[in-house]
Amino acid sequence: MNFVEINNISKSYGSHKALLETSFSVKKGELFGVIGPDGAGKTTLFRILTTLLLADSGSARISEYDIFKDYKKIRQIVGYMPGRFSLYQDLTVEENLAFFATIFGTTIKENYELIKDIYVQIEPFKDRQAGKLSGGMKQKLALSCALIHKPEILILDEPTTGVDAVSRKEFWDLLRKFKNMGITIIVSTPYMDEASLCDRVSLMQEGKIMQINTPDNIINNYKPILFEIHSNNMHDLLIKLRKYHNNSNVFLFGQTVHYSSINEINKDDLKMYLKNNGHANVEINVCTPTIEDCFLWLMNQNN
């Protein structure tokens, strides 16, 4: 049985539709990623799941509890970490932990085993006010607070946004550990590179889920050939490539341009076209797509 089941959840704010008949399910002990740009509806979805917001229509359950009827039960088993740092900034690290432990009717000692790995990292700062911690430390503290009552499921809203690369990696390592302890985790992120760290991901765009699959399968499902192109004049290269075929996907990817199209493209033809258009030193390679390529491709297809 799936641990989390979401059926046709919709939510709109006035005329703006934040979520459109969203459905998916998460298995017990799965690390499930929700990937999408800002405004895709990730936070709305999470707030509905954590019973903070009422959906307009649809149904959902976590474990055997309905999120509308049994919201009190849900709050016992869910550990939620909002996208914005929401702990008491004027309490110290230790006070925050103790406070949330008390509210959940437990103590730090009782569940110390669970948060030990994170807590040793923030322990040197335990007498510091939460508001004065660095971004990465704040997130670790928030994660500890979300874990303090030994939840069965963690719902983390963009936990790595605004966090440096090292802390991000550490954070994902922690999530892996908790997953291995059997905690189901639903995590959202706007960073496409983090998608490959999840068991399964759902790609979201404008309140709709475009695809749900394992990261590998998402890449395997990517049909067109992807070219990595480099030239001296990148800006002009972009313009010329966009003119080459209708229905094609062109975007800057680091130092190169990624190009793909619905139509079958011959590498030599493409090279000729670019040469004729003033790009003598053009370099074209076929490359394997990343999640980001897949996401942008799907986005283009949907539009």
Add this chain to the structure above:
Amino acid sequence: MLPVIFVMPIIQLIILVNAATFEMKNIKLCIVDQDLSTYSRNLSSKFEGSPYFVIEKRTFSAKEAIKYIDRGVITAAIVIPKGFEKKIVRNEKNIKIQVLVDAINGTNAGVSQAYIVSILQDYNKQILSKLLPANSPGNGIETSRRFWYNPELNYKTFMVPGILVLLITIISFILSGMNIVREKEMGTIEQINVTPIKKYQFIAGKLIPFWIIGLFELAFGLTIGKLLFDIPLVGNLGLVFGFAAIYLIVLLALGLLVSTIVNTQQQAMFISFFFMVVFILMSGLFTGIENMPEWAQIADKVNPLAYFIEVMRMILLKGSGISDILYQLFAIIIFAVIMIWLAVWRYKKIS
């Protein structure tokens, strides 16, 4: 925040009690003596001798006196017309004196006028007894006045309890009004709302600290009132604190209610101010409730401040016991129950 909570009331108490007084001294006066007789000089010397008046100007023309009023040099003018003495000696009827008062500030004008009239009446009596021995005071009705509970009509005695109420009201209402909304702004409410904490537990957690601060503030203020202004503490202080305890619940719950409705501290501030200003101006602190129009008196039935100020004055100055304030006590208990219920009901953990 702590200095604000403790320093503010001391400063406000000292400033407000000394400044917010209707007692008037040194009313600037202009005497227009057109008679220049013994009687008229006698009359003006009465004003000179009074501590309430300062003779700022003397002139012969009423027009000039009005000019002085226009310019704000004087507050009132007394015009003694020509032939004043002659009429008195001849025992004529309808001897007139004109009093001109600057009524820009209605209250001040009323008080100045009353002072002037009382001096004139005093003078009137003197003349009567002098000219008509048969009519001497022994034969008329003599009034002897005694002001109960505040024999010297000391304004501070009257104001300190009221202003104290004002202070703890502002502190408790603003602090609680800002509270939940601040959690909304900081986002901490999100984290609290996903916990299994009960609504009443949350509201109680918000109320109790401010409740203690409010009571402490009252004790603090009473001490200052006693030491600095020597206000009489006639009644039972336990009763004052008992009433205050319930009163604070009303105010704090009202503040929390505001806090749950609005989304930003700015909005909370505006709404709190709206309530504060209405409550304070209609509280009977500055103007007696009995003097208000009937609809206002009815509206004041839901003004918790009015009850508390009345009770404070009754207990502290009069020494009223619990049986004297039963009505106010019941009213405030009903408010407390309603407000707490509303605050708990309005605070939703789901949006």
